[in-house]
Each structure stands twice: as structure tokens, then as C-alpha cells.
Amino acid sequence: MKSFINFFALLFCSSMVITSSYAQNNQLIGEIKTESSVPTEESFVDDLVSKRLIVENRLLLQQPIREADIAWEKRVQRVVDTREKLNLPFVSEELNLFNTFKTMIMNGEISAFSDESFKNLLSPEDIEGKMIKMDTTMTLDPETYEEKILITRNDVNWRDIKQYRIKEIWYFDKQRSVMDVRIIGIAPIYQSHQDKEAGIPPAPMFWVYYPECRMPLSKHRVFNDENDMAPMTWADLFDQRVFSSYIYKRSNVLDYRLKDYYVPDPNAEEDRTGIDILLYSEKIKNELLNFEHDLWEY
Secondary structure: OHHHHHHHHHHHHHHHHHHHHHHHHHHHHHHOOOOOOOOOHHHOOOOOOOOOHHHHOOOOOOOOOOHHHEEEEEEEEEEEEOOOHHHHHHHOOOOOHHHHHHHHHHOOOOOEEOOOOOOOEOOHHHHHHHHEEEEEEEEEOOOOOOEEEEEEEEEOOHHHOOEEEEEEEEEEEOOOOEEEEEEEEEEEEEOOHHHHHHOOOOEEOOEEEHHHHHHHHOOOEEOOOOOOOOOEEHHHHHHOOOOOOEEEEEOOOOOOEHHHHOOOOOOOOOOOHHHHHHHHHHHHHHHHHHHOHHHOOO
16 A cells, blocks of 8 residues: 555656656746747847847956055056047947946046046036036027027037046066056046137046946947947956057156147247157157166066
8 A cells, every 4th residue: 555655746847857857848938039029129230130248248357556566656647539440449430438438427437537647536516517508609699689698508519539548667576677657537628619719728528537437338239340249348358458649748846748749840940849759658658668678687
């Protein structure tokens, strides 16, 4: 009698396992998408597949630095001109850097500062005032022929951002015996139409602290002109230095910019000030690159 009960118990368990396996197989078959499958709302993706590599990507941490290991350092500011061919991803239609910064600042992911020393934090109202410009124009009423003041809202367009300024530090790490560089801050350079007419030069709109925004930037894609399936993030672009730039300023006792060293000659037939500044920029760049080699003897 006992063996008979055990037989029926074993038969019941086997039937339950078979039923569960059959239900799981039917569920898997239902999830398989074929040409004859009915489209669902989740399948409407503007791509071959839903790409989540960048979203799930983990950012590599930078090498930790001790103050005692820094034997030498030099502060440098660079200018990235978005009109250069290598820098075209900065002004991509959908993936431009300015809108990326704007989104992260408005969402509270990163902070914005008014100075390059990252001491004066901008409030949300200050940021909105910098990105939204209110203009007043005089218009004529077609019925009464009276002049009226028309207030228009003009948001800062990413197409008006022609340059970015990058603040970085070159240093020699004696623990690793290597010359390295770290980006400290990034600022979009903006010049309004009113400032241009008044002769006011372009100026940084705000500064972002790169170590803070490096993680959020690793979740935003950069357009790759060679392969759409191999995107790069903004953190990759800055860490791997995939941009073209020229040196704008190097730390010095007088806090001079490079162009402050050159005064245009009024008697010269041709103004070579811009060319001289670029040549001086190349000289400083070569000095930084050769510094590490000059430390060794062969």
C-alpha cells in the first residue's frame, strides 16, 4: 500500500513539472519575434536593436594621485574651436555638448560656476538668466500707428557656441615616473549679437567642474562619423583627448594670456599677431611634450 501511494505521488510531481515546462516553452515561443509577428508598442525602436551599452557602461576610475607624488605641474587653458573638422561632434545636431551640459545642469546632475576657480556657484535662476535672453524691440501697431515695446524671449542656441575653453593641469607623477594631464574644467564661450555689435569679446558663459561631470558625461553619446555602432561618450572623448585645440593661456606670474605678449605693430604691412600666437602655442605644447623626455638620459 505504501509503495502504491509513493507511485501516485511521483506521478503527480512529474505531471506538475511537465506542465510547468510546457507553460515556460509557450511563453518563450510567444516572445520570439518573427516576420509575421504582430508589432507591439515596445518594438518601435528607431534602430536595429535597443542599444544600452552606453547606459550600462561602467566608467573607469582615474588613477589616484597623492600630493607627495607630484614633482612638477603646470596649468594650461586651451580653446577648442568647433569649426575645425575634428571638433564637429561638439556641434552635432542632436548630440552637441552645449545641450548636454544644459540638460545635466537643469536636472541637477552637475553644478555650474561663474569663475574658473569654481568658487562662485550659480543658482538655478542665474543659469536660467544666462541661457534665456529677453530682448525688447520697438514695433509699429498697423491699426493705430503707435509704437509699442515688444518683449521677445531668445534662448541661447547651441549653434552660437563657436568655442569651448578647457582648463587642465599637466603634472609629473614621480611614483609612476610619467607625465600626465588632467582636465579640471570646461566652459562654453558665448557672444551675443548685442555684445558683438558693441565690440565686447566672447566670454565663458559658465564653468563646469570636470571631475564632477565626468560620470554623467559617460552616459551621453558622441556622434561617430565612421561607425554608428561604435559610439563614444563625452567622457571618452575628453579622457582620450579626441579634439583639436590650441593653448590660450599658461600659468605665469603676470597672469598673462598668450595674446597679451604680442602688441600689433601699427607700421607693419601685415598683422601677424594671430600667427605669432599660434606659433607660441605650438612652442608651449612641444615644451610640455618634451619635458618628460628631457628627464632621462640615454
